Amino acid sequence: MRVTARDWRRFATLAAGGSSRRSKERASSVSGREFAASPGACFRAVLPVLMRPKARPRVFVSDRAFREGFARRGLRKASAEEAFPIAWTAMRSLTPAATRELEAGLRQALAVEMRRAGLVLFARPLAVSLDFVLPGEQRLAPVGKRDGDLDNLEKLALDAMNGVVFEDDRLVVMKWSRKSFGPEPRVSVLVGEIPQSSLGACAVSMFDGWFLSRAGNDAGD
Numbered sequence: 001m002r003v004t005a006r007d008w009r010r011f012a013t014l015a016a017g018g019s020s021r022r023s024k025e026r027a028s029s030v031s032g033r034e035f036a037a038s039p040g041a042c043f044r045a046v047l048p049v050l051m052r053p054k055a056r057p058r059v060f061v062s063d064r065a066f067r068e069g070f071a072r073r074g075l076r077k078a079s080a081e082e083a084f085p086i087a088w089t090a091m092r093s094l095t096p097a098a099t100r101e102l103e104a105g106l107r108q109a110l111a112v113e114m115r116r117a118g119l120v121l122f123a124r125p126l127a128v129s130l131d132f133v134l135p136g137e138q139r140l141a142p143v144g145k146r147d148g149d150l151d152n153l154e155k156l157a158l159d160a161m162n163g164v165v166f167e168d169d170r171l172v173v174m175k176w177s178r179k180s181f182g183p184e185p186r187v188s189v190l191v192g193e194i195p196q197s198s199l200g201a202c203a204v205s206m207f208d209g210w211f212l213s214r215a216g217n218d219a220g221d
Helices: 006-014 019-026 062-071 080-087 097-116 152-160 201-220
Strands: 043-048 059-060 091-094 126-135 172-182 186-193
Touching: 043 097, 062 080, 097 152, 126 152, 152 172, 152 186
Parallel strands: 126 172
Antiparallel strands: 043 186, 059 091, 126 186
C-alpha cells in the first residue's frame, strides 16, 4: 500500500474530523482516565495487508548539520574534544522507507474504516486485539527470523492507530495479540472501550468472554 503526500494529508484530515469536538465534550468529565460505565464503543477492521515489523530508525550524523555547527563556532578545524559536541547535535534518525510507507498505508485504511463506522478518536481506557496473519503454511508456526517479532508487529500497528483510532496509545490498558500463517495476509484490529469491572480479577473472564471471542470471529472470517 502506497500513500502519496497529498492522499495522506486528505486522509489525516478525515481521521482528525470530530476529534476536537469529542475532546471538548469529554474534557471536563473524562480527561482520558475514566472507564466506560459498561462495555463501550468498539471498532473492528480487517485489513488485507502484509504486515512487517517496525524497523529500527537509522541513526547518523548529518553532514550538513555538522558543517553548520562548525560554521556557527567559526571553526575550520577542531580537535576530537571540540568536534564531539558538534557531531552530537548533528545526530539525526531516519525510519526506513518501507516502514514509513507501510505505516502510512495502515493509517489511510484505518482512517477510512473509522469514518465509515461513524467513529471519532477514542479517548477512554481501551482494550486492543491484534491478529496478524502472514503468508505461509497454516500447519507451521511463524517463528522464523524473517517472520518478525510479535512485539515489533504490534509496535507498527499501534503507531499507525495513534491519532487515527485513539488519541494516544497510552490509553491502551489491556492488549492481546498473536501471529499465524494463512493463505491470505491480513491484520485484524479490534479496539474497545472497557469498563472498570474488566480489570483485576475480571480481566481474564473479560478477555475470554467478550474480547477474545470477537478476535476469534475475525480470525475465522
